[in-house]
Each structure stands twice: as structure tokens, then as C-alpha cells.
Amino acid sequence: MDIQQNYFSFLGLPESYNIDLQALSARYRELQKTLHPDRFAHLSEREKRMSVQYTAYLNEAVTTLKSPLGRAQYLLHLNGIDTISDASVKLEPAFLFEQMELRDDLEDIKAQVSPEKALGLFMDKVTGQLLEYQQAFSDCFDVRDAASLKTATAIVRKMQFMVKLQKEIELVENELD
Amino acid sequence: MALLQIAEPGQSSLPHQHRLAVGIDLGTTNSLVATVRSGEAVTLPDHEGRHLLPSVVRYVSEDEVVVGAAAREYASSDAYNTIVSVKRLMGRGIKDVAAFGEVLPYEFEEDQGGMPFIKTIAGAKSPVEVSADILKVLVQRAEESLKGDLVGAVITVPAYFDDAQRQATKDAATLANINVLRLLSEPTAAAVAYGLDQKDEGVILVYDLGGGTFDVSVLRLTKGVFEVLATGGDSALGGDDFDRALAEWLAAQTGAATAMTAALSRQLMEQAREAKEQLTAEDNACINLQIDGKEVSVDVSKTQFDELISVLVDKTVRACKRVIRDAGLSLDDVQDIVMVGGSTRVPLVRERVAALFGRPLHVDIDPDRVVAIGAAIQADVLAGNKPDSEMLLLDVIPLSLGLETMGGLVEKVIHRNTSIPVARAQEFTTFQDGQTAMAVHILQGERELVEDCRSLARFVLQGIPPMVAGAAKIRVTFQVDADGLLNVEAKELSTGIESSIQVKPSYGLSDGQIADMLKASYSSAEEDKEKRFLREQKVDADRLISALEQAIVIDGQALLTADERKELESEIDLLKEVKAGSEAREIELGVERLAKVSDEFASRRMDLNIQRALQGHSIQEIEEIT
Incomplete structure (x- = not known):
């Protein structure tokens, strides 16, 4: 059954970090038209159940591959590296120090009277940094030998920090209203 | 295999057969049933030509239930046995009900799960059973009007309904013996009624002002995907408040306020409602009252009425702004505004909402019926009557x-x-x-x-x-x-x-409770139930056989070995034999068996469909490039 295939082949995409996100969306819609439970609503329980399984798998696949972090983690997972529950990779102190500084910056911005503009700029900075990590991951992953996979794993850990920071910024933004 | 037929647009296994399906708007104040007939979605009236069924259920005795306008008349004189606005109790616990902050005229008793049962002359009734009684009337109306059994229904629920409330709604349908094709959110249904799903993308605001509730939802549409971005409103604001504002003014004008009785109060509300309706089309209304046996007549102008309700309407406008902000959007982002609910007929409501957005509103479809009509359109697609339809309402x-x-x-x-x-x-x-x-x-x-x-x-x-x-x-x-x-x-x-x-x-109700309730409702008609069961099993068998035969014709060559094909065909013959008999349970087992032996073929076809869907893409993309 296709449902056991990996997300990339399920969606007919090359197994790579640089995927065409528009093609991903287009394939998502095409497959929804084929698989969605609404297409099976008038049919028997067995068919409906199958359709729910397939569609849930499709939703999961697309959600994972759409997210820059999720896609990176999934590619490592396919190579036998678990970055979701295993956090044993050691990061260099310089990076951790930088993270602390960024968090201090966010606290300072929060304390401002009207932090909207500063918050926007800070978000741009974090997003920019994340994009750099994405590029670095892509370069590393394409080599695919043991050493570069190890580097890629460390980059994913760094991405996790940045994504978390992005979420914190969003929270602050939501509280502004 | 039934699942395979839809992959072949235009090739319905039973081309001659139009499957009967309905959309049901199970509302707080009124409920409706609609269907697509000769390509047009229409709501279905009762024998007296009334489309709206008041969502009121009165238990008259152990085995007599009255639903609708006839029940509503007893809402105050037989309050204990007459249940109004049961939708507000769906999926709620007894503690939630106590926290509504208003006195409900019912006596509740709690079951083990904390579900509030209403004590009536016909015994303790759960909100699910009361809703089922409303649904039964609608289904009966539809089956009489369409002259046949329904294959299923799409039932609408508010977008903000949580899992417990959705489950309660589905349980009510099970109890009413309805096959639920889909629970659809009300604002999405309204948008579908206006054909907005055909647009490529856009932001839609659905403004739904009913008798006692106000809901506003912001939807985003992206290539057929409807996503509810934010919902808001006021669960205690509606057209009834307009009536009350006018009735209070009338009482002050006529001096009735000092001699208020329950009967006079009802009369004032009644007259206020009539005047409100008159003022949707005219600039003036004349109200005649009987106070202390004397005829009193008062003129009210539209301007006067607008003044009285202005505060209330502004409240709804503010709620719209808030919801748009919650959705992270601005007023300019909203491209379509859909008006739902009888109270949106009030001209001032339309004026203020149109002014807020600076755009014309969607008001062409009767605002009382628009949700049911949207549900009927989807029901028609889901029942399999439109194999070529592209419509797909994805939900979040x-x-x-x-x-x-x-x-x-x-x-x-x-x-x-x-x-x-x-x-x-x-x-x-x-x-x-x-x-x-x-x-x-x-x-x-x-x-x-x-x-x-x-x-x-x-x-x-x-x-x-x-x-x-x-x-x-x-x-x-x-x-x-x-x-x-x-x-x-x-x-x-x-x-x-x-x-x-x-x-x-x-x-919620446990599956066991539902089964018991179903059984109880059947016991008077045990024989009917058996006949119905047999008929259902035969229909199921037919469906499976014809779809499987068709699937073999289309893909048997490519996906089955000669032996596999032979085996499937002999299993089909076996079911055909069983089906000719009158043992419902045997047929049921036969269907299960055939479904099981054809599972692998079904999977292979599903996979083939996925490949086809993806291939279609590549070809399209190549064409775009060249």
C-alpha cells in the first residue's frame, strides 16, 4: 500500500531538501480530489475508513514537508537519525551564547512602550538566520556521507532553537492587541 | 468495488438512479430541510406550505410528540414539557447548563456522565433525543416530498462547535436513523449556496443574525479549500432583541408600562414583531393594541425603529471588526459578505454592514434558507449524483x-x-x-x-x-x-x-445508550425495522457488486492475475445468490466477505489513482512549459 511509502515518493517528489513548494501544493490538491472522504461519502464503511487513512497520511505528509524544519527532520529520519525526541547533539558554546543574547533582546523589546517596529525587525533578523541554516542544511544533506549528515543534524538542532524563538516572537505580537 | 467508481468521472455505476440526499439546517430557533431537484437547490415545505420548522419539541404524553409551530404555542403554558432552543444544550454538561446564567424553565436530572436530561411527561429526555425528534420530522417531510428513502444527509453545525457538540449532533442523527454524509459548518454552507467555492481564492465574512444568536465567521478560500480563520459573535443577541426594544417603546408610548400583565407583554412583543416585518418593506407601520379593553393605535416610522435598534446593530458591527482583527486581516481583505438569518432582512442591518465594508452584500438567497440550501448542494455531490463535480470542501x-x-x-x-x-x-x-x-x-x-x-x-x-x-x-x-x-x-x-x-x-451518549434508544423507538414497529434492514442490505450488496464488476472491466486486466480475477468473479456470483434470498444477516455477512476478498484490489486501485493524479500533473506541467 502506498501509505507505507515515504512522504516524498507518496507525493511524487524527489527526495531532497529543495522541493518546489508550489508543486507540493498542487499535488496536495490533486490527491485530495482523489482521496478525500467526501469522495467516498455515499459508499461503504470500508471505503470510507480507507479514505480517512489515506487522507490523514496525505495531510501529515504535506504538513511535514511544507515546514522547513519538519522537512529537514524528516530527511534525517529517513537516514536513520532521530532529531525529534533525541537531543543528544552537542552544540558549540558560541551558538548557545548567541541564543541567550537573542532572548535577552526579545525581553528588551517587550519592555518598550510601542515595540511593534522593533519586533518586526527582530523577526526579520531571526527569519534571515533561519534561512541561512536552511541553505546550510541543504548543502550538507546533498553530500549525504556520514560526516555531512552529522553536520546536518547539528544544523537541525540550531533550526529548532530558531523556530522556537519565532514562536515566542509571534506570542509577543499576539499579546500586543 | 465501490470506491473505484469515483475515479472514473462520468461513469456512474448506476447512471439511471438519482440518489436522494438532503441538507439539514438544525437551527436554534428554526430548522429546515433542502434538496437538489432538477439541478436546483430548494427547501422543502410541510403540508401547509411552511418551510421553517420551529425547533420546538413538546412531549404531550408517553408516546405523543409534537414538533414545530404546534409545539411552540405551548412554550409558556406547558413549559416543562415543551423544549425550545435545545441546540444550546447539545454536548453540554449539567454544570455548563447551570453556568448559562439564566433560568431555563426545565427540570434537569443528571445521568452518570453528567449529561443533562430534561424531565418531561414522556420521561427524562437528553438533548440528543430532543434534537432527534426534530430531525425525524424533517426526514419524514423529505421522504414524503421526494417519494423515496434518503441515502443520507448533510447536517450543518456552527463553525465553533467543539467535538462534544459535533458528536451530540451526529448521535441525534443516528437516533433519527439518518446516514450522515457530512457535518458541515454553517458559514461554509452559506458560502457554498452562493457558489463562492467556485472562486479561486478570497476572504469571505459570513454574518449570521438569527432570532436569539449572532455569529460572525471569517473564512479563507484557497483553491477549493475553505478554512475558518476566526469566529465570534454574541450568543445572546438577535432579532428578538429588536422586538423587545420596540415593545418597550410601545409600552412607554401607550402608558401600558404601568399596567403590564403577562398577556399584554406577549401582545406587545407579537405586535412589535409584526411591525418590524412590515418596516422591512415600508416606511411606516401601524400598531393596534388592546389595552384594558380599549383599542389603541400607534404609528411607528422606520426612522423611529432604526433609532431604537441602532445600539444593537452597532454591537454586531463591532463584533465583525473584532473577528477580522482576530483573523489577522483588515476590512479591505474581505471580498465577499454573506448575509444569513432572518434578522438580516432588517434594512438598517444591511445598511450598516454594507457601510462597514463599502461593498454590496450577498442577500439574493432567502437568509433563513441559505444554510440549508448550501448543505443540500453538498449533499447532492456527496451522494454521488455529480461524479464530475470538482467541489471539495476541506475543513480544519x-x-x-x-x-x-x-x-x-x-x-x-x-x-x-x-x-x-x-x-x-x-x-x-x-x-x-x-x-x-x-x-x-x-x-x-x-x-x-x-x-x-x-x-x-x-x-x-x-x-x-x-x-x-x-x-x-x-x-x-x-x-x-x-x-x-x-x-x-x-x-x-x-x-x-x-x-x-x-x-x-x-x-455524550454511549453507543450502548444509543442502541437502546434506537431499539425502544423500533419496538413498536419491529416488523418494519426488519424489512428496512433487509432492504438496506440488498442495496449494499447491489452497490458493491455493480461497482466491483465495473472496476474489473476497467482495471482488471492491468491489476489482477487471471486467477485473482476468477476468484473475485466467483465471489461476486456467490453474493448474488445470497442476495436473492431474504436472510438479511446472511447478505450482510456476504457483503463483508466480498469486501474483504476485494480489499487488495481496492488498495491497488487506490494506488493507481494516486499515480494517475500525479501523472496528470506532470503532463499539465509539461504543457505549461512548452
Whole structure:
């Protein structure tokens, strides 16, 4: 059954970090038209159940591959590296120090009277940094030998920090209203 | 194989047959049923030509139920036995009901699950049963009008309905013997009624002002995907408040305020409502009252009325602004405004909303019927009457789902606005040596603390083999189907022992309770039930056989070996034989058997369909390039 295939082949995409996100969306819609439970609503329980399984798998696949972090983690997972529950990779102190500084910056911005503009700029900075990590991951992953996979794993850990920071910024933004 | 036919547009297995399906708007104040007839979606009237069925149920005696206008007349004189606005009780616990902050005229009694049962002359009735009584009347109306059995119904629910409320609605349908094709959110249905799903993309605001409730929803449409971005409103604001404002003014004008009686108050409200309706088309209305046996007549102008309700209408306008802000959008982003609910006929409402957006509103479809009409359009597609239809309403989950973790915190497993259906698993472990059970508490909501979220269900996973703390692996799987309904399973994995449990929400009915209620409703017509069951099994068998035969013609060559094909064909013949008899249970077993032996073929076709869907894409893309 296709449902056991990996997300990339399920969606007919090359197994790579640089995927065409528009093609991903287009394939998502095409497959929804084929698989969605609404297409099976008038049919028997067995068919409906199958359709729910397939569609849930499709939703999961697309959600994972759409997210820059999720896609990176999934590619490592396919190579036998678990970055979701295993956090044993050691990061260099310089990076951790930088993270602390960024968090201090966010606290300072929060304390401002009207932090909207500063918050926007800070978000741009974090997003920019994340994009750099994405590029670095892509370069590393394409080599695919043991050493570069190890580097890629460390980059994913760094991405996790940045994504978390992005979420914190969003929270602050939501509280502004 | 039935699932295969839809992959072949235009090739229905039973081309001559139009499957009867309806859309049902199960409303707080009124309910409606609609269907697509000769290509047009229409609501269905009762024998007296009335389309709206007041959502009022009166239990007259042990075995007499009256639904609709005839029941509404007794709302005050027989308040204990006459249930109004039952929708507000759906999926709610007795504590929620107490927290409504108003006195409901019913006597409640609590069942073990904390579900409020209303004491009536016909016994204790759950909100689910009361809703089922409304649904039964609508289905009967539809079957009489369409002259046949329904294959199913699309039932609408408010966009903000949580899992417990959706489940309660679906249970009511089960109790009314309705096959639910889909629970559809009301604003999405309204947007479909206006054909907005045909647009490529856009932001739609649905303004729904009913008799007693006001809902506003912002939807985003992206290539056929409807996503509810935000909802808001006021559960205690509606057209009835317009009537009250006018009635109070009338009382002051006529001096009736000093000599108010219950009868006079009712008369004032009644007259106010009539005047309001008159003022939608005219500039003046004349109101005649009987006060102390004297005829009193008062003129009211539209300007006067507008002044009285202005504060209320402004409240709804502010709610619109708030919801748009919640959605992270601005007023200019909204391209379509759909007006729903009888109270949107009031000219001032339309003026103010149109002024807010600076755009014309969608008001061409009767605002009382628009939700039912949208539901009927989708029901027609889901019943399989339109194999070529491209319409696909994808939905998201309105509220996050999670589990209670240490310290009374909620860990989210599925976040709000996730596309459904979805399945997600999370693994947990034991925290004490020798622990053999684990409590699982499922919650819905956005807040972090357990007490701020809605408790959906609790259960205890028993039979975990005793091990050291942290050695057991318990996987909790959440599955949400296309209707937004949740199933939770918990399994212990480390030893291969699997305990799993299906969860029904708190304040819901258990499957056993539903079965008992169904049985009770059948007992008077046991024979009918058997006949109906036999007929249903035959229809099921026919459906499976004809679809499978067709599938073999289309893909048998490519996907089946000669032996496999032979086996399938002989199994089909076997079911045909059984079907000719009159043993319903035998036919049911036969259908199961044939379904099972054709499972593999079904999977292969599903995979082939996926490849075709993807290939279609590549070809299209190549064409775009060249």
C-alpha cells in the first residue's frame, strides 16, 4: 500500500531538501480530489475508513514537508537519525551564547512602550538566520556521507532553537492587541 | 468495488438512479430541510406550505410528540414539557447548563456522565433525543416530498462547535436513523449556496443574525479549500432583541408600562414583531393594541425603529471588526459578505454592514434558507449524483486537541486549523515502578491550563505490565475524521500487549445508550425495522457488486492475475445468490466477505489513482512549459 511509502515518493517528489513548494501544493490538491472522504461519502464503511487513512497520511505528509524544519527532520529520519525526541547533539558554546543574547533582546523589546517596529525587525533578523541554516542544511544533506549528515543534524538542532524563538516572537505580537 | 467508481468521472455505476440526499439546517430557533431537484437547490415545505420548522419539541404524553409551530404555542403554558432552543444544550454538561446564567424553565436530572436530561411527561429526555425528534420530522417531510428513502444527509453545525457538540449532533442523527454524509459548518454552507467555492481564492465574512444568536465567521478560500480563520459573535443577541426594544417603546408610548400583565407583554412583543416585518418593506407601520379593553393605535416610522435598534446593530458591527482583527486581516481583505438569518432582512442591518465594508452584500438567497440550501448542494455531490463535480470542501479543526500532563497542563497533540482528517500519535511512559494503569484526560481548547479548556473525555488504560518507571511505552493516537470528530486510542507497546479504547466525549451518549434508544423507538414497529434492514442490505450488496464488476472491466486486466480475477468473479456470483434470498444477516455477512476478498484490489486501485493524479500533473506541467 502506498501509505507505507515515504512522504516524498507518496507525493511524487524527489527526495531532497529543495522541493518546489508550489508543486507540493498542487499535488496536495490533486490527491485530495482523489482521496478525500467526501469522495467516498455515499459508499461503504470500508471505503470510507480507507479514505480517512489515506487522507490523514496525505495531510501529515504535506504538513511535514511544507515546514522547513519538519522537512529537514524528516530527511534525517529517513537516514536513520532521530532529531525529534533525541537531543543528544552537542552544540558549540558560541551558538548557545548567541541564543541567550537573542532572548535577552526579545525581553528588551517587550519592555518598550510601542515595540511593534522593533519586533518586526527582530523577526526579520531571526527569519534571515533561519534561512541561512536552511541553505546550510541543504548543502550538507546533498553530500549525504556520514560526516555531512552529522553536520546536518547539528544544523537541525540550531533550526529548532530558531523556530522556537519565532514562536515566542509571534506570542509577543499576539499579546500586543 | 465501490470506491473505484469515483475515479472514473462520468461513469456512474448506476447512471439511471438519482440518489436522494438532503441538507439539514438544525437551527436554534428554526430548522429546515433542502434538496437538489432538477439541478436546483430548494427547501422543502410541510403540508401547509411552511418551510421553517420551529425547533420546538413538546412531549404531550408517553408516546405523543409534537414538533414545530404546534409545539411552540405551548412554550409558556406547558413549559416543562415543551423544549425550545435545545441546540444550546447539545454536548453540554449539567454544570455548563447551570453556568448559562439564566433560568431555563426545565427540570434537569443528571445521568452518570453528567449529561443533562430534561424531565418531561414522556420521561427524562437528553438533548440528543430532543434534537432527534426534530430531525425525524424533517426526514419524514423529505421522504414524503421526494417519494423515496434518503441515502443520507448533510447536517450543518456552527463553525465553533467543539467535538462534544459535533458528536451530540451526529448521535441525534443516528437516533433519527439518518446516514450522515457530512457535518458541515454553517458559514461554509452559506458560502457554498452562493457558489463562492467556485472562486479561486478570497476572504469571505459570513454574518449570521438569527432570532436569539449572532455569529460572525471569517473564512479563507484557497483553491477549493475553505478554512475558518476566526469566529465570534454574541450568543445572546438577535432579532428578538429588536422586538423587545420596540415593545418597550410601545409600552412607554401607550402608558401600558404601568399596567403590564403577562398577556399584554406577549401582545406587545407579537405586535412589535409584526411591525418590524412590515418596516422591512415600508416606511411606516401601524400598531393596534388592546389595552384594558380599549383599542389603541400607534404609528411607528422606520426612522423611529432604526433609532431604537441602532445600539444593537452597532454591537454586531463591532463584533465583525473584532473577528477580522482576530483573523489577522483588515476590512479591505474581505471580498465577499454573506448575509444569513432572518434578522438580516432588517434594512438598517444591511445598511450598516454594507457601510462597514463599502461593498454590496450577498442577500439574493432567502437568509433563513441559505444554510440549508448550501448543505443540500453538498449533499447532492456527496451522494454521488455529480461524479464530475470538482467541489471539495476541506475543513480544519476549530480548536486544538490535547492531553493533560503533569501539573495540570495541557499538551497539544493536534493544533487548531490543522487540516482534517488527521491522525497523530504521541508516546508516554510510566513514572512509577510497577505502575499498571494510566489515566488519559483529553481536552479541547487553546489555553494552557486544564481548567481553562473543555474536558472531552477521560479514561484509564488498564493492564500495563508492571515494569520499572519509564520502561513502558504507551502510544496515544488521536484521529479526527472529516466531520471533526475525535477518536482516541491508547496502546501499550513495549511488551506487544495492546490495550486500546475508543472514547466518546463526556456529556455524550454511549453507543450502548444509543442502541437502546434506537431499539425502544423500533419496538413498536419491529416488523418494519426488519424489512428496512433487509432492504438496506440488498442495496449494499447491489452497490458493491455493480461497482466491483465495473472496476474489473476497467482495471482488471492491468491489476489482477487471471486467477485473482476468477476468484473475485466467483465471489461476486456467490453474493448474488445470497442476495436473492431474504436472510438479511446472511447478505450482510456476504457483503463483508466480498469486501474483504476485494480489499487488495481496492488498495491497488487506490494506488493507481494516486499515480494517475500525479501523472496528470506532470503532463499539465509539461504543457505549461512548452
